[in-house]
Amino acid sequence: MDGDFVECGVNRGGFSRAVAHYVALDRHPDRTFYLLDTYCGIPEQDRGVAAEHYTTTYPDCYDEVCATFRPFPNPRVIRGRVPDTLAQVPSERVAYLSIDMNCVGPEIAAATYFWDKLVPGAIIILDDYGAGVWHRDQREAFDRFARERGVEILTLPTCHGLMIKA
Numbered sequence: 001m002d003g004d005f006v007e008c009g010v011n012r013g014g015f016s017r018a019v020a021h022y023v024a025l026d027r028h029p030d031r032t033f034y035l036l037d038t039y040c041g042i043p044e045q046d047r048g049v050a051a052e053h054y055t056t057t058y059p060d061c062y063d064e065v066c067a068t069f070r071p072f073p074n075p076r077v078i079r080g081r082v083p084d085t086l087a088q089v090p091s092e093r094v095a096y097l098s099i100d101m102n103c104v105g106p107e108i109a110a111a112t113y114f115w116d117k118l119v120p121g122a123i124i125i126l127d128d129y130g131a132g133v134w135h136r137d138q139r140e141a142f143d144r145f146a147r148e149r150g151v152e153i154l155t156l157p158t159c160h161g162l163m164i165k166a
């Protein structure tokens with residue numbers, strides 16, 4: 001399907017780099033991969049809604065991520081706090097949205113922002129959706145989000161949640 005790629009919560013880019021490789025993004029100069037993160041961890045103001053017991057810290061990795069995605073035609077590495085940076089994604093046609101920030105407020109804000117921009121058949125992949133008690137807030141919030149939009153979330157064996165925009 002037509003459309004751009006987005007990940008909110010990139011860290012060093014392992015997941016998005018694998019996706020870019022898998023879909024041979026280097027052969028699609030018409031597509032942009034938007035990569036949104038602070039590149040230095042969960043912002044202080046979001047720590048209150050971070051997944052329960054979530055204490056991981058993330059060293060600064062902005063330069064590393066820019067270097068990792070340089071071989072691809074159109075990477076846009078966007079640094080800053082989601083949702084503040086969402087407006088820096090101008091795409092009105094998104095085929096793929098990955099959400100992995102481990103804090104519920106910014107995650108729901110991202111899903112809400114992109115929902116109307118998803119092309120028919122586009123997917124949203126939710127990291128840790130099925131990961132149990134540590135991510136219960138995210139799961140409940142995304143269950144509500146999906147119910148309000150008349151879609152269901154498939155839990156994958158990897159604990160990811162998968163939503164498809166009809």
Ligand SMILES: C[S@@+](CC[C@H](N)C(=O)[O-])C[C@H]1O[C@@H](n2cnc3c(N)ncnc32)[C@H](O)[C@@H]1O
Pocket residue numbers: 008009010011012013014015016036037038039040041042043046058080081082083100101102103106
């Ligand atoms: C679990 S890591 C992402 C891992 C990545 N998806 C992967 O699989 O390689 C979570 C990331 O979310 C980012 N993050 C958390 N809250 C954020 C927010 N409100 N805005 C932007 N980035 C955020 C952190 O900086 C961290 O890099």
